[in-house]
Amino acid sequence: MRTSQFPLFTLKEDPADAEIASHRLMLRAGLIRKLASGLYTWLPWGLRVLHKVEAVVREEMNRSGAVELLMPSVQPAELWQESGRWEQYGPELLRFHDRHGRAFCYGPTHEEVITDLARHELRSYKQLPVNFYQIQTKFRDEVRPRFGVMRAREFVMKDAYSFHLDTDSLAETYQRMYDTYARIFTRLGLDFRAVQADTGAIGGHASHEFHVLADSGEDAIAFSDQSDYAANVELAEALPPEGPRPAPTQPMETVDTPGVHTIEAVADFLGIPVERCLKTLVVRGESDLVALVLRGDHSLNELKAARLPGVRRPLELAGEEEIRQRLGVGVGSLGPVGLDLPVYVDHAAGRVADFCCGANVDGQHHVGVNWGRDLPEPETVDLRNVVEGDPSPDGRGRLKIVRGIEVGHIFQLGTKYSEAMGATVLDERGRAVTLTMGCYGIGVSRIVGAAIEQHHDERGIVWPEPIAPFQVAIAPIQWGKSERVRETAERLYRELSEAGVEVILDDRDLRPGVMFADLELVGIPHRITVGERALKRGVVEYQGRRDTRATEWTVDEVLDRFRR
């Protein structure tokens, strides 16, 4: 390709509304353009990258034995009503009607459609196991699309669905998908980690997420420094602290804390460390409100809280008004002492002695409070998010916490959809058996953003070679003036192209600085500069994207090097 024919839409200045590196660079390098919130056009250079990611995914899926098909993105409401998700899914599901008034949705995922296919086409255990996949556009009406292609409303996903006679067969395919995903992300040149995950709205049993490690990631993942334990923080268990609780040393007293509400403010005001202040959160329960008590420096894990008996799912924090009406006190002065609500106490909070907490009277706190003396000994539960340094739940090592971008997620679904939709096959004895399912997703378009998050510098993108839009850029200097430059550049272009190298020739006749800046911004891994200065000595210059200076090679050396 030539830049004159395959135009580069680069931007000299940063777009105002792009916050993170990948979003900024994708706009500046001319990979994408925004059409509306969460909707992006893939420009030619961006599409090349997207296609490369797809190609790797497709190759590895095929290698794993999965079979590609393509389902419609528009789906009839009936299927979703059958699975029960028409009601469950919420406003993220984009719903609409056709001209006949029939209800449809734009597919955010395809369990219903594939299960419908399976119940029609799969008749016998002899057809199992089978794993169908597609690479296709999804739409999820995200509350808050952001970070460009990382959380777009319309995005490209690879989704796969496997069907089995039993859970052993599912476990086998699940493991194969796990290994396949690891191969895919390795081949894409990404630093990633597989972690145990929550099954969320999709439902099912075992589940792993694959995260590309990046500080800008929206997820926190916890892993042990001494074992292979790794889990999404929302799932990681916080073990009860070791050792007994210290003995009380202070009497309980009540102090005035006028206008002091937040835990930090209370700790600061009373001169007590945050870890010795307990905070009381109030959530909605099935009948009454429910109180959750945590150490001041810990944060509530909403998934864990929502699993507690009597707590409403999904978790909803009670409103300020609601609390005042029920308890006669504002949220800033709540505490477990004499609290007239069901109370759950976090393990760590149950091990604090001489603590401070709200007095359930506006503007007052208790200090020197002790469990078992000033209030009943609590039965503690796991309520909080783990923090760095917590013991690993598998008992080996301590947890470290890093941020990740979720690019893949695999689930052992079980029979959630096949049962609701009546998808069965006959087994050896002619009995109808409900299909057991697995599903496996990869955020193909998100990978492009994630790769940039991990691979960029102050000059622009630094593509991992397997997904670079082009491998080699030829940068001729004085293209319009020097016949020798043109001839050499053309020869390199021709011979490299014939050798199957993806090469872009910059024939825009630009000043060198502009050309170099563009080629670095778009992140081409290898650049060959052709200029009179070097040609006089019979050489051209090679510079890798990460190199700080060029080395001189003859044209033949260049050709040898890239022809392999």
Added chain:
RNA sequence: CGGGGUAUGGCGCAGUCUGGUAGCGCACCUGCUUUGGGAGCAGGGAGUCGGGGGUUCGAAUCCCUCUACCCCGACCA
């Protein structure tokens, strides 16, 4: 959905408080000169100030209203 913010040539912004009929940088077009790290000079095109309503002799500027977008929190590939 709650909180905060923005909306002015293609992009990035100033002008808004203190109404007087729109400006800067980049990009773009033409010409000349230049050509190894985002060139210089000269000339030029392009906006009616997010939409609607109002106040006023006069509105980008004041008031009302709607919309879009961005950022921070709960969901997900």
